[in-house]
Amino acid sequence: MLEQIKQQFQDATDLFTDTLDNGYWHMEIAYFPALCDEHIKDGLLVPFSYRFDPDEFRRMLHANPKFAKTDKPEGWASLLLKGFVLIRIGDDCYSFKSDRTLVTEPDTTQVEASLEGPQSAFTESLDLNLYLLRFRYNVPTLTVEPFEKGNFSNTAIQVVYDRKLVNRDVLELLYKQMEKVDLDLLLSSGQLVKSLTDKSHRFFPTLLQTERPDRVASMLRKGKIAILINGSRLAILLPVRLYDFMNAMDDYYDSFWISRLLATMRYIAVFLTLVLPAAYIAIVSYNPEIFRVQLAFTIDGSRAGVPYPSFIEVFIMLFMIEALIEASIRLPRFVGSTATTVGGLILGQAAQQAGLVSSIMIIVTSVVAISNFVIPNSAFSQSIRVLKYLFLIISMIYGISGVAVLFFAMIVYLCSLRSFGEPYFAFFTPHQRDLASQAPGKR
């Protein structure tokens, strides 16, 4: 066995191979010390040094589920790389699971914070993630199917669903797409999302990524499918609707009226961040009669010193705010607050006083930025961020009617989108009880 392994890992100096001898019999052993944890001592080395009868040792191997018989030499390399210890006693080869797990505690939510909901988030360890999920969705029908993707990374993936509720058509479609996935390195859930969607140039995300186990649990209850990826903090959910992206977990936990109010506010915010800069250009430069008279005169007065046409003014301010957002993500935390201070206070105020932009534009810009952050999902928020510019360009050329037509076109586009065969823009989905009975070919 050792010869074969050494052949495969020729220059891997961190591979440990040896033939151990306890005075009565021999055992060949091979493992990566970096990938294995301390369990190897208690589970393997200590018993080996005290069991002088090979049969007694073999009984222990059969009794412990961590040991498995592995007679096929072609599987050895991948087992070693996954943190297994390979041993050979006589003619039989065994693997001992002793992979090191660094993460032992759930993460705290970082992107999808919640006020009253649970604070634990998925981690980069698949096992812990599965624990977090099983702990919340505690039924025997929860099915976990393992996959492995990435030619070089061999990343473990688990497809999780409730087999009573899941839509079989969607599942078939997912398997078909999974077969097509051809990646060298699968490092993040985002890569899988990209390769799972047919057309990568979509304006809106059709797969939902989340770090919250409670969100995944609630979606599993709705018959959706979750994909967990080893080494990624985010789980992928499918099929999803636009509504799911706009839904914060707090909506489940808050009282009826406040959650409805907040949800409505969120949709208004999306509308504002999408349309407001475009509407500013269209109204200021094409149809000032839409404003009330007072506002028209105030904007007129404040724009009097601005040397450039309205769209350049908008681009200046939007560039500034986008740069500010980008900078505060990339910068280390300590410097981050400096960036916001410099950007927000000094640039905003100074730009207006210098006569580069009107004071109304400052308000428009801040409304756009703040409203954009209201969107609970970052992927969706980014797609809205991009789409805003399309509205801007159209409003530059066609004015308010262009904005209206583009908004209509966007609705049409949303209606045409499908997330794994399910309509993306559907407001109402069949009720849960119906969904379970509808699922064709239920097991």
Next chain:
Amino acid sequence: MKGPRTFLLIILISLLCTLTGCGFKDIDKRFFVVAMGIDQGSKINTYRVTLRLAIPSSKIESGEAKTEVETFEAPSIAEAVRHLKALVDKELDFGHCRVILFGKPLMEEGVDSALQWLSRRRDIAMVTFLGMAEPNAHIVLKLHPQSERYPGNALFLSFGSEGTESSFTLTEYLFDWARRQKETGKDAYLPIIRRDTDNNSYRLDRVAFLDKKKLRLCLDPAETQLFNISAKHFNKSFMGISYQGTRIVLGLTQVKSRMSISKDSVPVVNYFIRATGFLEQSPRNLLEENPSKIEKMLETELNSQLQDLMYKIRNAGVDPYGFGLHYLAQYFGRAKEWEHWKQVYPAVTFRVQSRIVIDKSGLIK
């Protein structure tokens, strides 16, 4: 496959770029017309167009609003407006023109061509207020009220229900006026706007009636209010009568009316009006005596006043109430019925039956 598609896309996009909206012009390059006046020119068949233009400022303070008044005479309104563009430095924008005034001399001549221009321009909003200026529009537009916060706001506020709501002020919109000008059996009215005697505000307490062509009748303020109550159901108005040496004032809160016209050879118009209100001013303990007696007194007063007003309007040959339209609607009227109505209208009789309910006494301490 990919080549032709991109090619097609490029063509489509370049085609799109040739289409543009309705003219890119920044707000600070526009001159907002806040009010427009149309007068008779000094020569025959000319119009004198006066525009009140807003000079915007970011600071808003009472009396600080600046406006510029430009005026020009031309054979038609359209030409005058086009020529006025040569007198200003920015593009004229009628989008915020909320008030259009016609001079009284012009009204006496007829305003048919003015209406044409107003309704054909797309940038003149149909919710623009119309009024008749006395003695002419130019003089009224020149006035600069002290209370004006931003250009033209005193004018907007006096007309609409946004600011003051007076029962003496009638509001007429362009769309309603255009409809009334076209409608068979219903005639237009215009509020009359004058300078106040102190030259610091506008005075809108009278109304002018027109037939399809020109000015026919002007009412005094009391009649104007009566018309406002009965025809427009304006419910923030009042009625006053003398009672035992004191004055009783009834503030109206709700007015309803309906009419029916008999189909006799000379039709009789029965006009029913029901008004609810509370006592704004009355002697003490008045209601304890006999409220229905006061109601009766108010009713007879209203009946006679309203009948007088209707006869006055009838005698002037106008029909702002729309009796003719109602007649045609009630009896499936066609051209023959309309001819008949036109003949007998100067002779129709009016019977007004009113019902007045004193709802509340007002707060009593």
